Amino acid sequence: MLEMLYPSAYLPDVFSIDYPKLQALGYQGVLFDIDNTLVHHGDDATPEIEHLFVYLHSLGLKTLLFSDNSRQRVERFNRNIGAPFLDEVGKPDPAAYRKAASMLGLTESQVVCVGDQIFKDILGANRCGMASILVDFIRLPDEKHFGKRRAAEKILLWFYRKNRRCYNRLSVAR
Template sequence: MLQKFYPSEIADSAYAIDYKSLYKQGYRGLLFDIDNTLVEHGAPASKRAIELISKLKEIGFKVCLISNNQEERVSSFNKDIKVHFVYDAHKPSRKSYCKAMKLMGTKPSNTVFIGDQLFTDVYGANRVGIKSYFVKPIGPKEEIQIVLKRYLERIVLYFYRRQNKLEAN
């Protein structure tokens, strides 16, 4: 039952992923959550985020932001990044992931999702068959409902790590 929340991969951050390797493996589209994935909750696009997205475009990736935030937050974040975006996404709804792939011209088999929440980001990606990366939240500031979900995430991650350890043996 918990497997539907398991990520394909875990990384320390969105900035620690080997994107060149993903490109060599045939992935062409990258979906990113914003808050606590690329920047701290509510922060504008940082120099680091802008440079990452620029580097990804140079590699050849199509990039799309997918966020449960409202249009104002997502469009202002995207001002200097200039990629496709889906706001008010209702993650883990399949609809927004499919919309994002349509905007990029990709399909589940060549798209990767990167986010910091298991119950929205990863679960939504899993529902449409997209490879998912779960990354550690960048900052400590989070809304109360997310703080509560983090306790449940620890339980899921415990079983995820336990299962992966058993499969490795």
């Protein structure tokens, strides 16, 4: 049962993903969670993140911002990126993931979801058979207090690392 919570791959951050390799494996679209995945919660896109999207689009990969946050927040983040997006998606509802894939004109098996939360980003992707990449959540240097969900994630990741069949079964580290 734990496998429903395991990502296809676990990497430090969105810059550690080998996107051309992802493409070579047949993936044509990437759904990105925003908060604590691309930037710290609530922050605007950084120049590095904007460059990342330019790069992904130059490869021919389709992208979609996939967030539980408000439309206003997503639109502000997306100002210089111009990606299609879905706000207040209600992760981990698999219907939202299917909707995202169809917005890109792709099937769930052609899309990978990238996020920082196992119980939202990853679980929802697994529920509809979509590949997923977990990244470490972005935290400020002085941020020390974490909730119960982060503690549970830490335990799950311990089991995940021990599972040879599941751990990084999608081999897309740069």
